Amino acid sequence: MNKLFKMRYLILRRITQIGLLFLYFAGNAYGWNVLKGTLSASLLFDKIPLADPFAVLQMLSAGAMMGINVFIGAAIITLFYGIIGGRAFCSWVCPVNMVTDLANWMRRVLLLDKTERKVWVSRNARYWVLGLSLIISALTGLAAFELVSPITIFNRGIIFGMGMGGGVLLAIFLFDLFGVKNGWCGHICPLGGFYSLIGRFSLIRVRHNQPNCTLCMKCKDVCPETEVLFMIGKESTTVNMGECVNCARCIEVCDDDALGFSIRDFTTRKAKGEKQ
Ligand code: SF4
């Protein structure tokens, strides 16, 4: 099969991620009015407000006063990912995903997964960090995660210049490469956890067609959230867990046409905690 076709979603995701960063940069540098602001709060075509709902929640916890446009912007994003995209923000929009995907790829090339010393960090840690961010925001009166968020650092770095923020991104890269597999995005990032929660019942899902599966497990090798693929080789159903980032890497690496995009299957079990 054509190599480019096997990377079609990966190429589309990179075009989207880099394209969005460029539009934010152009909004500041050249005054383009397609996207102005940052991923935390922006204006589309100078008219439609968009806001990161987790950042808005932190600001609410911190007691900040915000205009109605911020709430409308947060509602638009919440509805989009909640009904349609699931956790797609993480693989199609977030710039940090390019850093962590690179680390994951290098782990596979350097065979680090095979020789890895087990460093245990629960995948649920991100939900604790999420809660802690809101508590610290309430206690300090500051949007806590926003102050240290590598997503904001990357986004602002492209628009206004990277400076010391590059060190944070390098630390995440090294942590994912030599420390914990998919350590930042799959274990710690509270924004990823937040989108896992609001995207839990979204419609666009990967579907597994069990009769076609040859149990090669290539999908599980590349999946950043392996546990969401618990049904591989066992049953035909959609990947319903909110932690799936809809990156489509599993679809691309499958040579047996056993995975593809589909609409959520509401007739089967919900998934998490209901593994066979
Ligand atoms: S988990 Fe966090 S850093 Fe990773 S892609 Fe999602 S929002 Fe970005």
Ligand code: SF4
């Ligand atoms: S199941 Fe597929 S689409 Fe979902 S995170 Fe894993 S590789 Fe990406």
